[in-house]
Amino acid sequence: MSDRQQLPPEAWDQGQAIALRCPEFKPDVEEEWLAEETVSCYNCRYRRFVGSGICCMKALFNF
Secondary structure (H helix, E strand, O other), X not given: OOOOOEEOOOOHHHHHHHHHHOOOOOEOOHHHOOOOOOOOHHHEXXXXXXXXXXXXXXXXXXX
C-alpha cells in the first residue's frame, strides 16, 4: 500500500494481499494486531489510523 492509499476498516483480504507483496512489511507488536493473519497491512508497524481506515506511513521511515 502506498502512502497515498487508504484501506477501509475491514478490507482484510486486500490488506493481506498488499502486505504479502510488500518488501518493507514489518509486524507491529502483537498487542496492536487487528487482523488474524500475521502478514497484513492491519498488523504492520507502519500503518496509522486515519479517518475511517488505515494508511501506510512507511515512506516516512528510512530504509
